[in-house]
Amino acid sequence: xxxxxxxxxxxxxxxxxxxxxxxxxxxxxxxxxxxxxxxxxxxxxxxxxxxxxxxxxxxxxxxxxxxxxxxxxxxxxxxxxxxxxxxxxxxxxxxxxxxxxxxxxxxxxxxxxxxxxxxxxxxxxxxxxxxxxxxxxxxxxxxxxxxxxxxxxxxxxxxxxxxxxxx
Amino acid sequence: xxxxxxxxxxxxxxxxxxxxxxxxxxxxxxxxxxxxxxxxxxxxxxxxxxxxxxxxxxxxxxxxxxxxxxxxxxxxxxxxxxxxxxxxxxxxxxxxxxxxxxxxxxxxxxxxxxxxxxxxxxxxxxxxxxxxxxxxxxxxxxxxxxxxxxxxxxxxxxxxxxxxxxxxxxxxxxxxxxxxxxxxxxxxxxxxxxxxxxxxxxxxxxxxxxxxxxxxxxxxxxxxxxxxxxxxxxxxxxxxxxxxxxxxxxxxxxxxxxxxxxxxxxxxxxxxxxxxxxxxxxxxxxxxxxxxxxxxxxxxxxxxxxxxxxxxxxxxxxxxxxxxxxxxxxxxxxxxxxxxxxxxxxxxxxxxx
Numbered sequence: 001x002x003x004x005x006x007x008x009x010x011x012x013x014x015x016x017x018x019x020x021x022x023x024x025x026x027x028x029x030x031x032x033x034x035x036x037x038x039x040x041x042x043x044x045x046x047x048x049x050x051x052x053x054x055x056x057x058x059x060x061x062x063x064x065x066x067x068x069x070x071x072x073x074x075x076x077x078x079x080x081x082x083x084x085x086x087x088x089x090x091x092x093x094x095x096x097x098x099x100x101x102x103x104x105x106x107x108x109x110x111x112x113x114x115x116x117x118x119x120x121x122x123x124x125x126x127x128x129x130x131x132x133x134x135x136x137x138x139x140x141x142x143x144x145x146x147x148x149x150x151x152x153x154x155x156x157x158x159x160x161x162x163x164x165x166x167x
Numbered sequence: 168x169x170x171x172x173x174x175x176x177x178x179x180x181x182x183x184x185x186x187x188x189x190x191x192x193x194x195x196x197x198x199x200x201x202x203x204x205x206x207x208x209x210x211x212x213x214x215x216x217x218x219x220x221x222x223x224x225x226x227x228x229x230x231x232x233x234x235x236x237x238x239x240x241x242x243x244x245x246x247x248x249x250x251x252x253x254x255x256x257x258x259x260x261x262x263x264x265x266x267x268x269x270x271x272x273x274x275x276x277x278x279x280x281x282x283x284x285x286x287x288x289x290x291x292x293x294x295x296x297x298x299x300x301x302x303x304x305x306x307x308x309x310x311x312x313x314x315x316x317x318x319x320x321x322x323x324x325x326x327x328x329x330x331x332x333x334x335x336x337x338x339x340x341x342x343x344x345x346x347x348x349x350x351x352x353x354x355x356x357x358x359x360x361x362x363x364x365x366x367x368x369x370x371x372x373x374x375x376x377x378x379x380x381x382x383x384x385x386x387x388x389x390x391x392x393x394x395x396x397x398x399x400x401x402x403x404x405x406x407x408x409x410x411x412x413x414x415x416x417x418x419x420x421x422x423x424x425x426x427x428x429x430x431x432x433x434x435x436x437x438x439x440x441x442x443x444x445x446x447x448x449x450x451x452x453x454x455x456x457x458x459x460x461x462x463x464x465x466x467x468x469x470x471x472x473x474x475x476x477x478x479x480x481x482x483x484x485x486x487x488x489x490x491x492x493x494x495x496x497x498x499x500x501x502x503x504x505x506x507x508x509x510x511x512x513x514x515x516x517x518x519x520x
Binding site: 076077078079087088089090091092093096097103106107110111112113114115116117118119120121122123124125132133136137140 | 203205207208209210211212288310313314317318321322323324325326327328329330331333334335336338339340342370393394395396397398399400
């Protein structure tokens with residue numbers, strides 16, 4: 001089909017071709033490059049598995065991009081966000097709050113999209129999970145039940161989730 | 168060069184006994200928990216005084232904790248290089264811990280099943296090692312140790328992120344589950360690559376004999392979880408132990424049977440040749456020993472070798488390493504001297520059986 005340019009960015013070669021029938025029954029064709037197809041939500045990017053090393057490298061790469069937030073310093077240990085990203089290690093427990101909105105996306109990426117602890121907790125906090133943790137755990141189980149087409153279990157989980165979220 | 172660790176080199180850690188489920192392919196199971204103490208900086212921002220204070224605090228808790236009165240406490244900072252290397256070879260401390268700076272210690276139980284590294288990357292790293300695939304038992308034991316210390320220490324914990332760790336990739340449970348696999352048949356049939364690929368797709372890490380940062384060496388593969396947050400400890404253990412590992416074990420078994428059927432002469436040649444080398448060589452490098460012991464280990468399980476037992480072979484994997492050889496010999500050895508000592512040790516151990 002020769003070299004067809006992406007009709008959206010008009011720069012890259014169109015590699016994604018879609019033929020649709022619109023409401024009036026007319027044939028509508030779309031020719032996009034991969035990037036624009038992703039932007040329009042027509043193409044899913046398959047994310048390759050991420051290793052701990054890659055995650056650390058992405059921390060470091062992010063540090064080089066800089067930005068105002070990256071200059072933030074933890075008032076308790078004195079580490080800056082840039083320093084953390086250069087060494088891959090945080091300076092103190094408080095950093096998780098001090099850099100929360102910067103760390104959260106990195107942690108989510110490293111942890112397969114979840115950012116809520118659902119496991120054990122110190123005895124001093126009581127053996128009970130916080131409602132937030134319980135909701136996160138149930139949601140994940142619900143997704144798994146749906147993926148496994150176990151709809152009976154999914155219905156039960158959904159009901160418990162509704163109860164918890166109503167509180 | 169006597170040191171308090173001299174006797175350690177002579178005995179065998181319990182996790183090398185060669186028992187436990189799937190022991191013919193699963194060498195060992197390891198679980199570890201990363202913990203930090205509230206009120207202190209992580210180690211990258213802790214000065215020498217703070218490091219010492221952290222070490223003292225944790226050591227005092229271990230001394231008083233239930234069920235830990237027989238633990239051996241070692242000041243890693245005060246050890247010479249050889250003793251540190253010995254602890255690394257025994258998997259009681261990591262390379263990072265051996266090569267670190269400032270106050271750092273290790274405590275381990277007399278069977279060397281449990282070890283507690285103080286001031287490694289985190290203030291405290293608890294580890295439990297067991298022979299074969301024993302994830303549930305290992306979790307039960309480490310959970311008990313963690314509870315006993317939790318009663319005496321205040322851990323850094325966050326409502327959303329769970330146990331806080333110096334590196335955000337460990338946050339949440341702080342749990343790393345690793346299973347050491349012996350996969351010689353998959354290597355001989357060039358299928359190891361596929362196993363590695365499949366493990367990576369399941370978000371599991373594949374490493375070598377000595378954990379993080381080491382290459383998969385010879386026929387040994389260590390598989391561990393990468394996800395530490397958002398799944399509970401028991402879920403993480405199930406992910407590794409109930410789905411992935413049994414499949415790889417079955418795959419290796421199938422490969423061994425296939426080799427026995429279609430290429431038995433080639434397989435037997437590898438096994439007997441390795442055994443012959445171990446029984447006769449006068450100079451043996453550590454890589455050669457590793458490869459020969461690996462083939463002999465497989466030979467035991469496919470019923471081709473009957474004059475040697477699994478525990479002896481497992482122990483030789485450890486005792487033929489440089490620090491162990493020098494400890495057993497009682498003197499410093501250069502490379503060639505080590506090759507001689509290694510060949511002598513192996514010959515002696517194999518003829519005793």
